[in-house]
Amino acid sequence: xxxxxxxxDAPITQFINCSILRDHELQREDLWVRDGKILDPEKLFFxxxxxxxxxxxxxxxxxxxxxxxxxxxxxYGIDFSQASEDVNTGVSLVAKKILEHGVTSFxxxxxxxxxxxxxxxLPQVKVHNGGAHGAGVxxxxxxxxxxxxxxxxxxxxxxxxxxxxxGIKDLMEAYSSLENVAIVTLAPELAYSxxxxxxxxxxxxxVSLGHSAANLSQAEAAIQHGASFITHLFNAMxxxxxxxxxxxxxxxxxxxxxxxKVYYGMIADGIHTNPAALRLAHRANPSGLVLVTDAVxxxxxxxxxxxxxxxxxxxxxxxxxxxxxxxxxxSIATMDMCVRHFKQASDCSEIxxxxxxxxxxxxLLGITHRKGTLDYGSDADLVLLDRELNVRxxxxxxxxxxxxxx
Numbered sequence: 023x024x025x026x027x028x029x030x031d032a033p034i035t036q037f038i039n040c041s042i043l044r045d046h047e048l049q050r051e052d053l054w055v056r057d058g059k060i061l062d063p064e065k066l067f068f069x070x071x072x073x074x075x076x077x078x079x080x081x082x083x084x085x086x087x088x089x090x091x092x093x094x095x096x097x098y099g100i101d102f103s104q105a106s107e108d109v110n111t112g113v114s115l116v117a118k119k120i121l122e123h124g125v126t127s128f129x130x131x132x133x134x135x136x137x138x139x140x141x142x143x144l145p146q147v148k149v150h151n152g153g154a155h156g157a158g159v160x161x162x163x164x165x166x167x168x169x170x171x172x173x174x175x176x177x178x179x180x181x182x183x184x185x186x187x188x189g190i191k192d193l194m195e196a197y198s199s200l201e202n203v204a205i206v207t208l209a210p211e212l213a214y215s216x217x218x219x220x221x222x223x224x225x226x227x228x229v230s231l232g233h234s235a236a237n238l239s240q241a242e243a244a245i246q247h248g249a250s251f252i253t254h255l256f257n258a259m260x261x262x263x264x265x266x267x268x269x270x271x272x273x274x275x276x277x278x279x280x281x282x283k284v285y286y287g288m289i290a291d292g293i294h295t296n297p298a299a300l301r302l303a304h305r306a307n308p309s310g311l312v313l314v315t316d317a318v319x320x321x322x323x324x325x326x327x328x329x330x331x332x333x334x335x336x337x338x339x340x341x342x343x344x345x346x347x348x349x350x351x352x353s354i355a356t357m358d359m360c361v362r363h364f365k366q367a368s369d370c371s372e373i374x375x376x377x378x379x380x381x382x383x384x385x386l387l388g389i390t391h392r393k394g395t396l397d398y399g400s401d402a403d404l405v406l407l408d409r410e411l412n413v414r415x416x417x418x419x420x421x422x423x424x425x426x427x428x
Contacts, residue, residue, distance in 0.1 A: 032057045033075035034066070035420055040080035040406070043087065043376055044396045053085055055402040058419030062398040080406055083414055084372065087380035087394050088126025088403030089357045092205060092387070093163055093253070093287055093314035095131045097321035101329055102130045105142035113147060117156025119322065121424040123356040124379075124405035124413045127158045127393055129204050131316075134166030134177040135332065141198045149202050152403070152418040160387060161204025165253065167196060168208040168215070169233035175258035176344050176351030177233065178332050189217035203227055204387060207253045209234035210244035223248025228386060230287075231269055233258045238271040245278055251386055252286035254316055255303055257294050257350070273307040285386045287314040288378075290364035291355035293341055297367035304368045312386055313360045313379045318342050318352035362411045372411065 037053040054061035054074070066072040096102045098119050100112035113130055120128065130147055132140070144162065152158030167183045174182060185192050197203070206222055207230040208215060219229045231244055232253025237260070252269055260268040272284045288311055290300060304311055315321070320328045320337045327336045327345055334345040337354060344351050355363075357379055365375035384394020392401050402420035407413055415425040 030057055034061070034072060035076045035078060036074035037078045037080055037085060037404075040083050040085045042085045042396055043373060043380075046373060046377070048084065048373060053396065053402075053404075055420035058402055058421075060396055060398055060400050060402050081414075083406040083408060084376070084411075085396070086124075086376040086405045086407060087384075087396055087400075088157075088405055088416065088418065089124040089361070089379040090160070090383040090387075090394060091120070091125050091128040091315055091317075091357050091379075092160075092312065092383050093131050093165070094120075094128055094317045095133060095165075095352055096319040097317050099319055099323055099328070101319040102143070103132045103135050103139060103332075104329070105139045109143050109146040113159065114156055117152070117159070120157050120357070121416045121418075122413065122426075123358045124361075124407070124416055125157050125357050126152050126403040126405070126416060126418050127160050129160050129163040131163040131165055134169060134174075134181045136181055137196050137198070140164070140196060144197060144199055144202070147202060152423070154418075154421065154423050156423075158418070159202075160389070160393075161202055163205040163207070163230075164197065164203060165207040166233065168193070168212060168218070170209040170211065170235045172235050173209070173233045173258045173260070175233060176333070176335070176349055181332070184212050185214040185218060187214055189214045190221045193218055193222075200225060200227060205230055205251065207232040209236060210249065211236040211240045216243060216247045219244050219247040219249050223250075226388075231272075234269060235260045236269055237266050238268055238275070241269045241272050242275055242277040245272060245275070245282070245284060250282070250285060251312075252284065254289050254294065254314065255286040256299055257289065270303075273303060273310065283310055283385075285310045285312050285382060287312050287316075288364070289314060289316045289353050289355070290360040290367065291315075291340070291353045292363050292367070293355075294350060294353060300364065301368050304364075304370060304374075308370075308374060310382070311378045312382045313357065313364060315355055315357055315360060316352045317354065317356070321354045321356065358411065358413050365411060372409075375411065376407075 229249040230251035404417040406415040
């Protein structure tokens with residue numbers, strides 16, 4: 023009789039007593055994992071006559087794909103926009119900490135900075151898989167410095183740049199390299215930005231529109247040239263107006279190329295976006311909503327004054343602002359908090375809330391063959407949650423990397 027070794031020597035883990043999020047449904051069935059991948063049980067039973075080497079009792083948990091945070095500036099005292107000799111130590115610390123919040127992959131994000139910071143940081147942060155050491159890095163998110171001065175938010179004006187007719191050369195002078203870069207946020211109203219959008223898209227970099235005063239026509243032109251994301255919708259952009267809705271109008275634009283989708287980030291922390299605006303966006307374009315934390319270095323730290331990029335920020339209660347001002351400078355929310363708040367504020371289903379933190383960011387990055395789903399053959403990056411969407415345990419490649427204590 024064939025054994026598990028007929029295909030692989032690796033042990034098989036069976037997750038039982040759970041509801042699996044698959045094909046936009048919560049399905050009451052077991053989940054099978056081998057070699058860090060999700061198995062097709064039918065092939066396992068009939069082709070291999072295989073069996074489980076280990077069973078994990080999920081105790082009625084929801085099993086969701088691991089959460090993916092595509093905009094996180096740091097946390098726990100670590101600022102990704104600060105150059106040091108060992109940037110990876112800070113990235114690794116955050117990667118380890120966010121496991122308890124269900125995040126299995128993320129994009130470390132840098133705010134607008136001087137070229138010296140990019141030149142120091144970018145070569146040190148490499149794309150790599152997650153594991154017991156922490157969540158995996160999917161690539162960097164460079165939020166700026168090619169943004170609008172009028173919509174700079176917490177970004178320092180002296181570091182903001184514009185494009186010349188050489189376009190991509192300006193980008194390379196600022197960043198030095200696009201290796202290991204997943205997302206670039208820019209303002210589409212900047213002169214020559216369309217050249218940059220097209221070049222970045224052709225290189226496989228996601229172009230996001232943000233920190234921008236663009237009108238709808240400028241935003242649509244950027245989408246037609248390859249842009250596919252909106253950075254923290256409603257924040258640091260022109261106000262919605264019925265005669266020109268600006269970037270917000272992309273959610274229902276009829277100028278988006280056929281077969282393309284516009285995704286948009288939402289900071290569902292109860293501070294950055296009113297619940298009514300959150301509901302409005304979700305009902306207009308539910309399949310494009312991507313939950314992001316936009317977390318800053320003070321996430322996980324006590325109240326007080328800390329540093330973000332090149333300036334001081336202050337945390338009071340659930341808000342982080344530029345010190346001495348009323349300007350919000352990112353969130354201190356964790357991804358699981360955002361998932362729960364989004365569900366409560368929008369009155370959406372558990373499925374919608376979980377897919378906004380897993381499937382949708384994976385679709386945005388073009389990695390659904392590996393991440394963001396529990397399809398057969400996908401990476402076994404899992405989050406076990408109770409019915410209130412509190413994280414019970416986190417798994418990467420089928421191995422437990424965090425579990426809530428008793």
